[in-house]
Amino acid sequence: MADKYQQFTRTPLGKFATSKLGLPKPPVLRRYRPGQPPLDGPALLGAAPGGRLEKTLAAQLDSAGIEIVRAPSEGTRYGALVFDATGITDPTQLRELYSFFHPVIRDIGPSGRVVVLGTPPELVEGRERIAQRALEGFTRTVGKELKRGATSQLVYVAAGAEEASESTTRFLLSAKSAFVDGQVIRVGTVGTKTAQAPADWAKPLDGKVALVTGASRGIGAAIAEVLARDGAHVVALDIPAQGGELSAVANRVHGSALQLDITADDAPQRLADHLTQRHGGVDIVVHNAGITRDKTLAKMSESAWDAVITVNLAAQLAVNDKLLADGVLREGGRIIGVSSIAGIAGNVGQSNYATSKAGVIGMVNEAAPRMAERGGTINAVAPGFIETQMTAKVPLMIREFGRRLSSLAQGGLPVDVAETIAWYANPASAAVNGNVVRVCGQGFLGA
C-alpha cells in the first residue's frame, strides 16, 4: 500500500537519490498485527513531582505487557517515552519536560511513541492552567522533530478519570496509532470519568453491533474490517449502486449488508426498523459515508452544494435523532463522525465539503453532553491525506505535497482511520467524549 515515491526510496537508486538530493525518506510505519509485541522496546516512564498519574500509568503499561524502565541507561532503544506532567503547576516547572526528554529523545526507536499526560487546562486555575496549556507547544514540536515514524501526543486526563485513560494509553502506544501524530486528546472532560476494561483487549467489541455507512470501499471498508476484527457484528451500509462491493465487504467481515440511501426521507425510519428487527438495536454508529463535489465557489452549482451538505451532515443528524429518539442506539452507545482536515482548515475547491465537515465538528460538540447523559459518547476523526481511490484522483504534485508535507512524510492508510475509530468504539473509552482527533501524520497543511 506504500505510494510509488515511497517504494522508489527503498530501491538502491532511490536510496542514492534521496541521500544525495536531501529528499524526504518516508519511514515504514509499524502497524498493528494481532499478537505482535505491544512496543518495540521498553517504555521509559517519568513524572514531574506531585503528579497523580504515574502509578496508574505503570499499572496500565504493565497490564499491556510493556516493560517499564524508570531511569535512562546507555544504549537502550526505547519503544516509548511516557511522561506524567500533571505535577506541573507553574510555568517554571515546565523544565521538568526538558529534564526528562532532553537526555533520551535520541534513544527512541523507529515508530516509537512520546506520550505526555496533563490536566485539562480549562478545569484548573491560575498558573497551573497556563503551564498545562503550554504542554501543547512542546508535544507538537517534539512530533515535528522526531524521525523514523515516531509520534508525539498530549493526553489531558481530568482529575478522577485516571483509571479511564487506559484505552487511550494503549491506543497511543500501540502500532494502531501509526498515523496519529501531534494530537491533543481529552479524557473525562465531558460526562463520565469511569470506564470498564473489556474482558479481552484483543476482542473489545465482542457482542456489539456496529453500523458503518459508506462501507463498500476505501476507509469505510477498512472500518468494517477493523471493527469486525475487534469482535463486532458489522452492519455494512451503502447505496444500492454499490451493492456488489458492499456484499463482498459484508461477507469478508462476516457481517451483514444493508443497501440504503441515507439521504432518502424514510431512511432513518427504515434504518431504525432494520437495526431493531434484525439486531435488537445498535451499539456503534460510524458516519463514514461522505461525498465530494469539488469546484471553486464561483463555479459551484447549487446541486453540488446541497448534495454535499445533505450526505455529509444533514442526513447524519436525521439518523442520529431517530436512533436516539427511538432508543435504537443502546445505552453506552457510540456515535463516531468523520470530519476532515478540510473541515478544520478549509480547502480550495471544497467550500461545500469543508462546511459540511466543520459541521461534523459542530455535531460532536453539540451532542457530546447529550450522549453522556445516556452513558454514551460521540467523537470524530479528521483524516488528513489518506491513500484511497478518492485521493488517487488528486493531481500528482498536490498529492506529493500532501504526502511529504507532514511529520511522517507520507500519506496514511484507510486502516489508520479505522483503528482510531475502533479506539473510540472500545467500551473502555467511555470517558473519551467530545474529541476530534486528526489522523494526518501531523500534516503541516493546517488551519
Added chain:
Amino acid sequence: MADKYQQFTRTPLGKFATSKLGLPKPPVLRRYRPGQPPLDGPALLGAAPGGRLEKTLAAQLDSAGIEIVRAPSEGTRYGALVFDATGITDPTQLRELYSFFHPVIRDIGPSGRVVVLGTPPELVEGRERIAQRALEGFTRTVGKELKRGATSQLVYVAAGAEEASESTTRFLLSAKSAFVDGQVIRVGTVGTKTAQAPADWAKPLDGKVALVTGASRGIGAAIAEVLARDGAHVVALDIPAQGGELSAVANRVHGSALQLDITADDAPQRLADHLTQRHGGVDIVVHNAGITRDKTLAKMSESAWDAVITVNLAAQLAVNDKLLADGVLREGGRIIGVSSIAGIAGNVGQSNYATSKAGVIGMVNEAAPRMAERGGTINAVAPGFIETQMTAKVPLMIREFGRRLSSLAQGGLPVDVAETIAWYANPASAAVNGNVVRVCGQGFLGA
C-alpha cells in the same frame, strides 16, 4: 519592505517568468494610510432570513463612510462582501451562504474583504449550534480561494453584543487587517457585551498610556509607532543593551523610553513604580518582548530552555500580577500577548519557544475572565511569517516556503501585527476578550 522575490515578480522579466512557470505572484496588499477611503469600492451587504446583525452592520458601515449595496449589479467591483449568518439555525440553511456568495465572489476587488458574522456556537443549542460551527469551514475555504490580496474572516458575535462589534467590523474591512486571513474572532463571549465608540476613530487611544516591551526594533517598534499614531503616549521598554535604538524609537513616537530587563527579580516593582510615578498608571500593556534560542530538543541546553520560558512567559506573568495587584493597570485596561504560529502548531528546533508561546495562549485563557471583572480585556496575536531582522536570518528556502505557502503568498510586515494589537487596544474593543488571532496571511503551515 517587499521581499526580493516579490520585487522580482514586478519586473518585466519577473512577470514573464511567473506567468510562464506558474509561480506564485504575491499581490501588493493594500495597507492603511490615514485619510484613505475605508474600502476600494462598495460593500455588498446581505443576510440570511431572521438575522439579528444586519441593521447594526448597516449602521456600522455607514458610520465608517462605506457605501452599502443591497443587491448585486453587473460590473460592480466590490470592496467587501459582508454577510449576516446569524439567521442560520439549521444546516440546510447553510445554502444561504452559497446563494449570497456564489454569484458575486468573482467580483471582489484587490485586497477585498469577506466578513461572515455568526453566533458563537457554544452559546446556542441543537441544530443552530451545528450550523454555526459549520461556518468556519466555509470562511476558511473562501480565504484560500480568494486571490489578489483579498481576505475572509468569521466573526462570532454573542447575542447582546451587536453594537460592540463595531471596532471589529471596521478593523476587518479596513486595510489595517491586510495580513489577517482565515481567522475566527469572538465578540462578547467573555465579560461585557457593550463598548463605547471613541470620540475620533482616527485617534482612538487619545489620552491613553501604552507600555510596549521589546520596543527597540522589529515588531515592537512597529507596535510603538501604531499605538502612538492612534493617540497613545507610548512607554517603550527594552533591555539596557538596546538603549540607543530604544531612545530612537521613543523619540520618533514622542513617547518615553524605559531601560529595564523584565526578567530581573525587581523588574515588576520597578516597572510599577515607573508607570505610577511618571504616568499615574497604564492603560495598555503589550508583552512583545520575546527571544528565541533554537536547537532541537536533543541539542538544547538547559539555559536555552530556561531563558526562553522566563522571557517569553514567566516574566510576563510576574508583570501582570504586579500591575493588577497594585492597581497600576487602570480600569478598562488591556493586556495583549504575542504568541506565535509555533505556539499553535509547534516548530522544529523550537521546543522551548513553542512551549512558551503556547503558554501565552494559556495566559489569555486564564486571565480573560479576571480581566473582564475589572472592565478590561486580554487577547493575543499569533504572528506567522513576518519579515523582520529575526526572520531574515532564517535559511533562504525555508523563508521562501514560509512566505509562499499562505493564501496571500507572502510574508507579513511588522505593521500588520501592530495594527491587530491596536484593534485590541481600542476602547471600542471592550467586548473583544480572550481571543488569539493569527496574523499569518492564512499560512498553510499550521497545526
